Amino acid sequence: MTKLSVNINKIATLRNSRGGNVPDVLKVAADVQKFGAHGVTVHPRPDERHIRYSDARQLVPVVYTEYNIEGNPVPKFIELVLETKPTQVTLVPDADDAITSNAGWDTITHQAFLHEVIGEFKRNGIRTSIFVDPDLKMIEGAIKTGADRIELYTEGFAHQYGLGNEKAIEPYVESAKLAAELGLGLNAGHDLSLDNIKFFKDNIPGLLEVSIGHALIAEALYMGLENVVNMYLQKLK
Template sequence: MTKLSVNINKIATLRNSRGGNVPNLLQVAKDVQKFGAHGVTVHPRPDERHIRYQDARDLKDVVYTEYNIEGNPQHNFIDLVLECKPTQVTLVPDAIGALTSNAGWDTITHKHYLKEVIAEFKRNGIRTSIFVDPVVAMVEGAMETGTDRIELYTESFAHEYGLGNFKGIEPYVAAAIKANELGLGINAGHDLSLDNIKFFKENIPGLLEVSIGHALICESLYLGLENVVNMYLQKMK
């Protein structure tokens, strides 16, 4: 079964919009695990506009499933990850001020930098994943960095699927086949939703984990958080 990691950034956005501690981020992390999610994901950014660095520290004592911290491996982020020692760190090439993640790594151009950072995380027993576009050459480049996994950036799939173009899955299938050949684990995330997750999961061989936040939280506003988590779990059996 593909694992579901719930990204709780949007909970922090809602909390920060009013100040105080409502909704309670730590309680939400506890609840999604209680409802059956296999992990919790956060993506602290330098401006801390949603997840704060202190949130990431506080969550390490709350997440008892898999804890995944995403971000651009700048010095402060690297220090945070080494302090928290999550199950997994996902490296994302976010530009400062980017609204959301919008591209995968060029694993060829940045191979030596990624290799150095990944080696440090692996020395500390932290599983590593690299955010990549569904391009076979980028998957091959990821292999050269020493990463454990890749995370396929699924925005283009979600967009094409929403237009009724099911062929938008094809580059993801090719990337997944190459990753399997190379022995890389496969994660995926960005704009996956209840509408498209079943089709994606059924077509991607060896899909280990998806990280879903924006859609899941929006759907939860209508359907209820416990219901949505279990609906995802049913679709991924």
């Protein structure tokens, strides 16, 4: 089945809004794994407005499934990844002031830079993934960076699907097929939810992993975290 990695950034956002340690990021990470999630994702940003760099370090002994750290490979981030050695690092071209991820890499313009950074991570035994739009040229560029996987940026699909446009899946299907031809593993994430995840998964060949945070945590406010994690797992079978 497609693996579910739970992004716990929003748990940290809630904690930081009040100070203290409620809710406990480490406990939530342990709990989502206990509930059946296949991994935990964090995305520390330079201003540490949600997940802190200290959280990423403290999670190392807590995450016994797959640990995925996302972020823009600025020097501080690279140092964090090399220190913590997660299962996977996902490179995202965030601006420092971005509210959330809003674009994939230009793998042609930044190919040399990505190749250098990815090479360093792979020498340290860390699986690498890069965040890309469903653009065939960008996927062709991704293979030249040395990445193991790509993560398709799915906001465009989620928005159009919510409007009733099922054809919005088509560029993602073509992207998945090309990734398979090139030997790239396939992940996906951003605005995937209980409303659209089954349709997306059923139509995307070779989908290895989805990373879901904002929607999952919001849905859990109404239905409970354990229940929601298991609902995703059922839809991903």
